[in-house]
Amino acid sequence: MGKPFQIRLIFFYCFLFAGLLFSTISCNSTNETLPNDQSSEGSSLAEDSLVYRIIIDDEINPSVSRLVRRGIEEAEKREADYLFIELETYGGLVVDADNIRTDILNCPIPVIIYIQNNAASAGALISLACDSIYMNPSATIGAAAVVDQMGQVQPEKYQSYMRGKMRATAEANGRNPAIAEGMVDPSIVVPGISDSSKIITLTAQEAVSEEINFCEGIAPDADSALRLAGLREYAVQNHIPTSTDNVIGFFVRPVVSSLLLGLIVIGIVLEFKTPGVGLFIIISLVAAVLYFLPLYYEGLAANWEIALFLLGLVLLAIEVFVLPGFGVFGILGFTFIACGLGLAMVQNLDKESYEFTLKTSPSTIIRPFLLVASVVILGFISALFLLGKGIQTSYLSKRLTVQSVQSKEEGYVVGRAHELNAMKNKEGRTISMLRPMGKVEIDGKSYHARCEQGYLESGTPIRVDAINGTTLLVSKTINE
Template sequence: MYRKIGILIALIISTLIVAQDIEVRNDSVKKVYTFKIFREIGSTSWIHTQEAFAEAEEMNADVILLHMNTYGGQVVFADSIRTKILNSNIPVHVFIDNNAASAGALISIACDSIYMRPGANIGAATVVNQSGEKMPDKYQSYMRSTIRATAEAHGKDTVVANGDTTYVWRRDPHIAEAMVDESIYIEGVIDTGKILTFTTLEAIENGFCEGQANNIKEVLTQLDINEYEMTTFRPSFYDGLKGFLTSPILQGILILVIMGGIYFELQTPGVGFPLAAAALAAILYFAPLYIDGLAANWEIILFIVGLVLIALEVFVIPGFGVAGVSGITLVVLGLTFSMLDNDLFDFEPVGFNKLLEALGIVLSGLFGSLLAIIYISKKILATDSALGARIALNTQEDVELGYIGVEASMKELVGESGVANTTLRPSGKVEINDEIYDAVAESGYIEKGTAIKVSRFSHGQLYVVISREK
């Protein structure tokens, strides 16, 4: 009996030892999460980065490895990505497969370590426009400050030599700034008049690269990660679509369509294509922001209330006053706040720069819609234009040809004076010689009760102007 008990105890101890050994071996297997930036950095890259970091945190990854090859992109999204990296609780490393230029350099410098393929490059972070032309100094100043702060975030290393202790920047902020500013001179590194770009070996020599590698496996080996489970981010179709819909350029276009569609709908009878286009643009604008939790119900309500006030100003309230101004203000606020992750009117977590950026996108869209309205009204819909000839009735139905649908006596009203019986926006009714006629204002709106004069009669329609006679 004692023998059986001894054997049982031995088996239990052996099982515990084996289980402990398995647990130790499992702990040595690192969870590695990788994702790529192989395109221009923009809204889609930012969406993918957020999704990737969320998945990495959910699976308790030990390491995030960014696989990069980009010529740059939009600074605002690069800044968001670099901030995400700097604030990450999981170590983030980057493997530069070929290029990390401009915005890509900023993101790479934010990572805990940088590894580069032989022949790769990092640098050239000057801010340029869509045509490749250098932007004014206020943009360069912001980029200089951002890339310098990113390098400083890695702190200093302690160096002991000949009994003396010194502290050396792990990523020299002055060198990082030289990637933006061509006026910086650093002996043995860069002359004035040139923007700094490092090759792989130059980056290693100057502390902007931890090592050279040909692939991700070699990077992990240099990170002393030999046993690992690798998970790679796979963007969904919706991620790409959401990134496309939330790009600043498209958001500006959607705002243009919303406002332009509403304007042309107000100028035409019935419900037609302009309103349908405006409604579709509004859905495409708010839907991805609402799903992501940026656009709250109250922000969408602000936008809708603004539209209602504008409609009341146009159709009900004479003149253009408090309702119109309030409506435009609420529309702008609704569109702007929907882009921001704010708590009601608390913008402290968002930051002033993000607020200005969102407001700039909205105002740019509104300004663009104003220009489009002027152009379409004066050019495209003109009856003597190619498009106007197709969509407008341009044939004159002369009396000599047998057309007698309009009273000839109305021609005699040209030059007559009267008063606006309703507000002309631009069409409405006027009273001339105690008779009511349909009329169209030659330009702008004419308020009810304003003295008018018939300027011309064309195609069965009276046209009037404000009378200057006393």
């Protein structure tokens, strides 16, 4: 009955992962087409223009960064005249916002952005990178101070970095750099706008004013924004991510990556604590594939980083099954696994030559390793909790672990002091391999024993040299 149960459990995990993939594939971008008013008044910048539209309506994260990068690539392939971004975000990760900013600034196609309601924090940096900004009458832009997940403002070095990015981006497109810095630092004084006590957040009316001139116009919808930009006759091509894009975008999200890291760690610990089961290592390997494959496809995880992770698993297996104890192989195994998981999240390939460069800041390297270290610690504690509290008494444990009792009647004894002391100089034989720990049989009873020199095969004649607690110290008998 144990084997069918394992099969059902494996099918359960397969259906779980299939459900995640299906939900991700189903979440394609909208395919609605903007209305095209052929009789729009105003000067025409271009006739029969192709506008390629990208929609950003989520927090800024690796999946959004990938969405924009792929969208720009598609726009260039289709020889679009304009790239049109519809933005609605409260912010997100600075690293991914900076990647999007760089991609937009390097885009050879004019970029128009329409802020539907919010362009806060990372959204403000992305907006400033665009050639033209249009806003809904109720939209706002600004509040770009760097904060943590709890909303607490980060130390000055992070704010300094963000100020520099905002200033450089504003200068690149001819916007007031002081206002851009004021969106990060409340100490920046901008006469008539900020009195150095609050971070700047602009409404649409303020952004479009002549004094500020951060916005080219106010429009009630995206189509009106395009007409306000001077486009009269145009066709809109929506960027629709492929199923592969959606799946990869889902698995590179920080929350999903953290969950996969946790499954990898918990699976490894549970498998080594309950050797011979196999199910936990299968779960761990599946999680590892789902973790590494999207990163490999993105050019983040290299072959050597995956090999580093696999080498770590091999070293751990050697430590557990070949050389019991916790020594050099175990330490190296955990180190290689952590390095493989951490380096896989760091961009270390040149996008043109695909050569190893590791051109990145120390903070970009430290952040993935802090994430890996945190998840490893939490995963290890969770695995120990499952082993100590939940899993030992669960139905799953009864199906997957040995439940038999090693009774005295069957030859298994816990030697008392006087009984073990009587074992000294007695002879017997090994009934398991001693490497260096194992079991020996003396006078028809089995005892825990340790070989002091080398390893002993099962069936080797031995003699008890000493007693250490409840363990017999033995050596191979020499035939005279």
